[in-house]
Amino acid sequence: MSASTYTGQASAVALLESLPGIGDVVWGTIMRLASTRVPTSVLFTAAERGAGTSVLAAATAIGLAQHQRVPVCLIETNLRRPALARYLGLKQQGLSEILDGSAELEQCLQEVEQCPGLCVLPAGSARAPVSGEFTAERMSSILARLEQRSHYLVLDTAPLLDHVESRLLLNHADGVLLVLRERATRLADAERAHEILVESGAPVLGSIFNACSGSARFGGNGRVHHAFEKDLRERRAPASLPAGIERNGGTLHTNGNGNGNGNGNGNGNGNGHGKGKGTNGNGIHDVEARLPEEPVSEAAHQHQIAQLERRIAKLTLLLEQSESDLQQSSARADGDPGIASLYHGAQGVAPGDQAQAYKRALMQDIFQANLELKNAMARRT
Amino acid sequence: MQNIQATLPKPRPSEPEGNVALEQGILYVGIDLGTSRTSVSASNGVRESMPSFVGYPKDAVSRKLLKKDVLFGDEALEKRLSLDLYRPLGDGVIKDGGGKAESDANLRAARDLIGEIIRRAKPRKDELVYAVIGAPAQASLHNKEAILDVARQSVDSVMLCSEPFSVAYGLDWLDEALVIDIGAGTTDLCRMHGTMPEESDQITITYAGDYVDGQLMQLLAQSCKGASFSIQMVKTLKEKHSNVSNIVAPILVEFPVAGKPTQFDITADMLRACRAIIPPIVEGLGTLISTFDPEFQHRLKNRVLLAGGGSQIAGLDQAIEAEMLVRLGGGRVLRIDEPVYGGANGALKIAHDMPAEFWQQLK
Numbered sequence: 001m002s003a004s005t006y007t008g009q010a011s012a013v014a015l016l017e018s019l020p021g022i023g024d025v026v027w028g029t030i031m032r033l034a035s036t037r038v039p040t041s042v043l044f045t046a047a048e049r050g051a052g053t054s055v056l057a058a059a060t061a062i063g064l065a066q067h068q069r070v071p072v073c074l075i076e077t078n079l080r081r082p083a084l085a086r087y088l089g090l091k092q093q094g095l096s097e098i099l100d101g102s103a104e105l106e107q108c109l110q111e112v113e114q115c116p117g118l119c120v121l122p123a124g125s126a127r128a129p130v131s132g133e134f135t136a137e138r139m140s141s142i143l144a145r146l147e148q149r150s151h152y153l154v155l156d157t158a159p160l161l162d163h164v165e166s167r168l169l170l171n172h173a174d175g176v177l178l179v180l181r182e183r184a185t186r187l188a189d190a191e192r193a194h195e196i197l198v199e200s201g202a203p204v205l206g207s208i209f210n211a212c213s214g215s216a217r218f219g220g221n222g223r224v225h226h227a228f229e230k231d232l233r234e235r236r237a238p239a240s241l242p243a244g245i246e247r248n249g250g251t252l253h254t255n256g257n258g259n260g261n262g263n264g265n266g267n268g269n270g271n272g273h274g275k276g277k278g279t280n281g282n283g284i285h286d287v288e289a290r291l292p293e294e295p296v297s298e299a300a301h302q303h304q305i306a307q308l309e310r311r312i313a314k315l316t317l318l319l320e321q322s323e324s325d326l327q328q329s330s331a332r333a334d335g336d337p338g339i340a341s342l343y344h345g346a347q348g349v350a351p352g353d354q355a356q357a358y359k360r361a362l363m364q365d366i367f368q369a370n371l372e373l374k375n376a377m378a379r380r381t
Numbered sequence: 382m383q384n385i386q387a388t389l390p391k392p393r394p395s396e397p398e399g400n401v402a403l404e405q406g407i408l409y410v411g412i413d414l415g416t417s418r419t420s421v422s423a424s425n426g427v428r429e430s431m432p433s434f435v436g437y438p439k440d441a442v443s444r445k446l447l448k449k450d451v452l453f454g455d456e457a458l459e460k461r462l463s464l465d466l467y468r469p470l471g472d473g474v475i476k477d478g479g480g481k482a483e484s485d486a487n488l489r490a491a492r493d494l495i496g497e498i499i500r501r502a503k504p505r506k507d508e509l510v511y512a513v514i515g516a517p518a519q520a521s522l523h524n525k526e527a528i529l530d531v532a533r534q535s536v537d538s539v540m541l542c543s544e545p546f547s548v549a550y551g552l553d554w555l556d557e558a559l560v561i562d563i564g565a566g567t568t569d570l571c572r573m574h575g576t577m578p579e580e581s582d583q584i585t586i587t588y589a590g591d592y593v594d595g596q597l598m599q600l601l602a603q604s605c606k607g608a609s610f611s612i613q614m615v616k617t618l619k620e621k622h623s624n625v626s627n628i629v630a631p632i633l634v635e636f637p638v639a640g641k642p643t644q645f646d647i648t649a650d651m652l653r654a655c656r657a658i659i660p661p662i663v664e665g666l667g668t669l670i671s672t673f674d675p676e677f678q679h680r681l682k683n684r685v686l687l688a689g690g691g692s693q694i695a696g697l698d699q700a701i702e703a704e705m706l707v708r709l710g711g712g713r714v715l716r717i718d719e720p721v722y723g724g725a726n727g728a729l730k731i732a733h734d735m736p737a738e739f740w741q742q743l744k
Contacts, residue, residue, distance in 0.1 A: 069506075069507060070507075337505060337506070338425075338503040338504050338505035338506065338508070339425040339426065339427060339503045339505070340406060340425060340505055340508070341406050341407055341408040341409070341423070341424045341425045341504075341505075341508055342424045342425060342426070343406070343407050343408075343409065343424050343733075344406050344407075347407075347409075347733050347734070347737075348733075348734060348735070348736045348737060349734045349736075350734075355553075355555070358555075358575075359734055360736070362550070362555075362576075362577055363731070363734055363735050363736060363739065364739075365576075365577040366540060366542055366577070366731065366735070367540070367735065367736075367739040367742075367743070369541075370529075370540045370541060370743055371742065371743065373522070373525055373526060373529060373541070374529070374743060376522070376526070377526050377529070377530070
């Protein structure tokens with residue numbers, strides 16, 4: 001695996017990491033999912049092109065790697081319109097070359113120097129996928145190998161309505177996020193994309209309303225956004241989700257003026273309310289809400305059983321591999337996992353300390369002196 | 382002897398960092414970065430101390446033989462003939478003399494030393510590491526920056542703190558006390574009076590462990606005619622036999638003379654060399670006491686804390702008291718229980734008590 005260097009990479013990573021709304025809503029949703037299953041595969045898709053899927057997927061992957069300090073793998077599967085390599089200053093070689101057999105995974109998987117823990121598999125050379133490529137053994141093998149080395153697998157996929165290959169990847173995802181773009185995504189397209197996801201049995205974590213300014217929402221007819229939200233709320237979620245996935249992830253809403261409310265609970269009943277931060281440019285707006293379940297078709301039921309069986313097989317394989325890794329690690333002298341600290345979380349002067357105020361003042365003095373040192377060093381560099 | 386030890390409070394729910402409560406494993410680390418020894422105390426219960434030596438194989442053959450790119454502490458000393466050996470901290474700070482190449486080599490060795498001492502604290506990969514490093518009381522700005530610069534490469538957030546202050550903080554001796562922290566390169570004297578010590582409250586002198594080694598080397602060269610010995614041998618002897626008491630058993634050692642082991646009595650030389658640091662220390666105490674509020678000077682004199690590796694010289698506390706009686710009319714000196722870890726324990730306690738938002742801002 002090669003480490004990439006790129007002069008603009010630091011700024012690109014910083015920009016993506018600070019994308020408004022990602023930390024507030026998206027991580028929370030994904031981390032809840034990860035609390036029940038590791039590795040966790042999260043798939044980003046859109047109704048049509050230009051919604052910002054790649055940017056949001058990259059921002060999420062960077063954020064997870066930076067703030068959770070776990071290995072994250074970002075995979076770009078939109079072979080027709082590669083973007084990640086350009087955004088992150090990486091080599092172009094990627095999935096396209098692996099699938100056509102001209103390169104190996106290890107040659108194409110790239111570390112992002114500015115973001116330790118993040119590996120990126122770019123789409124590679126732009127081309128249309130060959131039929132069956134995404135369902136072939138090779139693709140499953142690539143994903144399985146990447147899952148072995150990651151805590152999170154973030155899949156950036158092609159638009160659902162434009163190309164069929166994204167739908168073929170839904171089976172590999174533990175959660176799906178649908179990216180919509182204000183004034184660009186048409187209501188009908190959003191509805192159709194949502195239908196595809198629901199029908200596929202994919203566990204939809206929510207929708208991201210990108211570039212939200214708080215006024216009009218959908219392209220073509222801005223007046224209909226309320227109707228769309230209502231429509232989605234009335235729409236049925238998959239009846240029985242795989243074990244460990246909440247029917248409703250306690251969604252948060254954010255909008256352009258900084259207020260919002262959310263609907264969510266763990267069993268499809270009741271609702272909660274939350275405040276979201278106001279955003280400019282990239283507002284995250286989750287318009288997904290799930291309602292009480294009702295019986296599903298036999299076909300959907302069978303589909304979910306098959307999906308669960310695949311997951312069990314995958315987990316069994318992972319368990320065997322983990323046990324093997326553990327044995328190897330314990331045999332190695334340098335495999336010391338360390339000793340856990342007494343403290344889980346920041347401490348500070350104990351509230352009951354008789355000299356609390358005095359000690360806090362001393363801490364302030366020490367901090368100030370060190371802050372001045374840090375600033376002096378920064379000025380010099 | 383009074384029991385003087387630093388302890389850490391029990392864990393409690395995390396303190397909020399701004400608007401967000403941080404609930405991640407945090408390993409607090411206190412480091413005493415000394416010229417002679419580097420010690421660490423960590424919030425996972427690990428305590429380690431090692432000589433501040435870093436060695437790099439001299440050539441490809443050495444590297445192949447040693448099977449390591451860098452060696453530390455006792456191992457580096459033991460295999461020093463195959464190594465380019467560095468003691469990167471001079472007078473308690475990163476050495477900066479001898480041209481750019483040597484300065485760079487010392488920086489590299491200091492970075493590796495800090496990295497190694499952090500590694501020995503056994504942090505888990507999923508934990509943040511917050512460190513407080515004790516620096517000599519009067520380290521220059523340049524040296525503080527150099528220490529911070531190399532430390533940042535091994536930890537998530539780091540602060541520097543005056544060494545004698547950290548000793549006093551660890552023991553809750555924050556008011557009306559004098560701290561004597563005897564290291565290898567320097568002895569720090571610090572006056573605690575309820576606020577953060579200022580420059581005028583601190584005196585750093587170079588009458589410390591290395592000075593004793595130098596004195597002993599000179600005295601032995603004069604008294605042990607024909608004997609051959611190195612400074613490292615002298616240092617080892619000092620660590621084993623150092624004493625300033627009037628009543629002491631004879632110190633008999635063997636040095637080779639023309640290749641033949643020969644016994645020498647070095648008792649008088651040892652006492653003389655070790656006692657050489659007492660007058661300047663008491664003189665420094667006198668300066669700090671005499672410039673303090675006259676009403677409280679007697680309290681300062683009776684709360685003198687003796688810390689640091691150099692404080693392990695047998696009988697030093699009584700000898701300083703005796704010298705204080707002559708020069709200052711009296712005084713009481715207490716030796717801390719764990720001289721090697723006193724600075725690290727105090728730094729650990731500071732790290733623990735530092736509010737979360739301060740750590741965040743210094744990341």
